[in-house]
Amino acid sequence: MDMDKEQDLLKRIQAGMPGFSKGQKLIANFIINHYDKAAYMTAAKLGEEVGVSESTVVRFANEIGFDGYPKLQKVLREMNKSKLTAVQRIEVTSSRINEGNILKSVLQSDMEKIKATLEEIDQESFNNIVKSILNARKIYILGVRSSAPLASFLGFYFNLIFDNVRLVHTTSVSEMFEQIIHASRGDVVIGISFPRYSKRTINAMRFAQNQGATVVAITDSLYSPLAKNADHVITARSDMASFVDSLVAPLSVINALIVAIGMSRKPHVQETFERLEKIWDEYKVYEKQDYDSNYGEED
Template sequence: MVILDLISQHFTKMSKSQKKVANYVLEHPNDIALYSAAEFGSKIGISESTVIRFSNLLGFSGYTELQKLVREQFFKESSLTSYQQSKMDIPKDISFHKQVMEQDRESILATMNQIDDVAYQAAIQRLSNAKSVYVLGLRSSYPAANWLSFSLGLVKENVHFIRPETEDVIRTITQMDEHSVVIIISFHRYLKETIQIAGLIRNQNSYIIGISDSILAPIHAYSDILFPIYAANKSTLDAVSPLFSFMNAIVAGLIVEQKENFMKRQALYETISGHFLFEEGKNPL
């Protein structure tokens, strides 16, 4: 759904000030793409809080989500171009790495603030009670899905990493039911294969947890819960830090919820000698 559709859908519910925002967004999308909520409000003579309430009325968790959608719809550069440009804008000096990492910290903070506490707790409960858990992520989302499935597998049994390139996905989907939870990671550019698989999973009545870069990403149509990950640009590269931080929060929440089960699995791991797999590190002199 494009921004025009959203504004048209909610226009009659808007206050006079919010309608002023709506009209300005449609006429000058560049401004909302470039300015903060406070700067944008000051530019058209309204308060920052009005801009934020306008964003919430359209269904966004905050102004940054609205800004992200506007950028995606009105600026057509590729995600890699967007990522490259954002890094080129950073002054190249001795503290370059600190500035890049500071951007990551800000993205983590923004993601933390827009994750709904009730939705998070509901997701943890579903994962805890699930008889089986599946994780799907393709292309740029593949490494994250791989890490998440491995980490969840340390906490509970029957965690599966879906690999369409090496397995019969249809057969895997037929094993899912209402007692299954499926985590689907999907970022811009949104792969059709991911969305098509999500549609098939939906028919199995499994519970779907979506993780994406926007509440209006295509995966939202199939998700019971959708967690938005903030990134300053469209690139999945910029979302890596907040994405892994949030996935770590999911694993940690499940460990707390499944404390006894986790300790049993940990003890089982420790009974198996790993001397032929792992090398002990040496202490620095």
């Protein structure tokens, strides 16, 4: 079995799905949806996770062409390191998406990612991140490429809550380092990245940690390269919807982070929005809906 291209494994599993036993299908679906997690599980642990015996997992590895479970695990770990290219994503996901109802398929997939995130998220880690941010002298937010909208969303609301936030805008490695050069002990640096991981973000987080700053990673797995350079990690399930990164679950976690911070600083946030409402009215920031003067009134 040629394993030079990691997507061959997923394609092989997809092709064999109709002939798999019920237990093998459970294993197959888990690997397809959670190959980064499966990569670090023993055969016994994987069996326990999906509700089959260890021997069933070993037989599954043989069924798809591996001489033992460790050989399958090795390929899974290689996949976890490199993830998949955009072209490979298209090839793998084309068989997972119902082209007759793409809307339903993608929304259903996003719902499943939020559910998996809810089941796996570490509440204690989330609470520690909230405390670190509330006590930070200065907050830096890093997110590039497809994670840039997530960083921008977090930065927009944090700027309404704090006066010490810096959203790092960058198009180059040097610019990123120039903008975080003063990050040090007492500061919090939040790095956001999902497969395929940004080297710029990883290197900047490593630099910030070496400078003494508290580093927070928002990523998809505890095995993510971002997690290795972070003091606190919070994970959210991200998956491929063809060539598009599915960032619904990460955005939901970021939303929860903003709400938790806002609730902790409720009086300040309330005062800020009261002032903003006056400004928005004065400068006509938002469109006001014109209603008929008799709307809702009795004749």
